Amino acid sequence: MRKMQNLSKNQQIIFDLIDKSPEPLKAYSILFNVQKRGIKAPLQVYRALDKLVEIGKIHKIESRNAFIACQNSSCQISKATAFSICESCEKVTEINNSNLSKYLTGFKDKNGMKYNKYNLEFFGLCKKCISKKS
Amino acid sequence: MRKMQNLSKNQQIIFDLIDKSPEPLKAYSILFNVQKRGIKAPLQVYRALDKLVEIGKIHKIESRNAFIACQNSSCQISKATAFSICESCEKVTEINNSNLSKYLTGFKDKNGMKYNKYNLEFFGLCKKCISKKS
């Protein structure tokens, strides 16, 4: 077996849930939601999440320990990710900006390290939350 | 009380430990190391860590759940952080590049969000680890 063309049963169940969600989901909230579909243990969830992250179908929002479906059709492997996070309503959006990704992919620091991956999280207030406060 | 000029006892103990460490430290490893100095409970560690992050003396490496002393004398409040992380030896270095910080601080996405903070983590192989493998 060289590659899986399709997602396995558990992977599909968990991806569907994340993909339909308007907000990032946490592992145990996923577990709760898929128990009726036969997934009973945390490890079943984490294994599916690991795989889905690996193949780029979902991303982990590190500062939130939560998972979001990839909103960028071109990123099949998640080696360059950027997100905006509203600190008020917690809305998370994947940033797909070729200028930004070019800048960061080409970034070289003085330490001589070769980067093959990055993750960027911006924090602030989304439009809705800004107008609520004014 | 408007501001603390100096760190409190627990904050100082924990900052000293992190500051001396060549690598990011995890909360429970910190706890283990400061038990001989009278800090017995996780919450004592987490409270000090929270405060130290808030005032910019340390940063949290989100992808590692670990803490590193600020290596950038100018960042008293940690609202714009960037790190390079070696995926082989786990060495973490704070990136202090004014070009990068200018680019990211000025970055505007099409969603109209106003960013007031960001965190960027680059992954790759450090010089040492590259030469080991070749």
Added chain:
DNA sequence: TTACAAAATGTTATATTATAACAATTTAAC
């Protein structure tokens, strides 16, 4: 078409990371 290896699954237990809730003490400004 069966045999094989990789991938995925199932299950129990446990490790790791982090916070809730409440009481007491210390600190700095007035």
Added chain:
DNA sequence: GTTAAATTGTTATAATATAACATTTTGTAA
């Protein structure tokens, strides 16, 4: 000195994640 904010101490528990082992499914190549 009084006061309010900050810090500390303590017990319990919540939330996040992995170890270890057995079994089953899947794709592919003999």
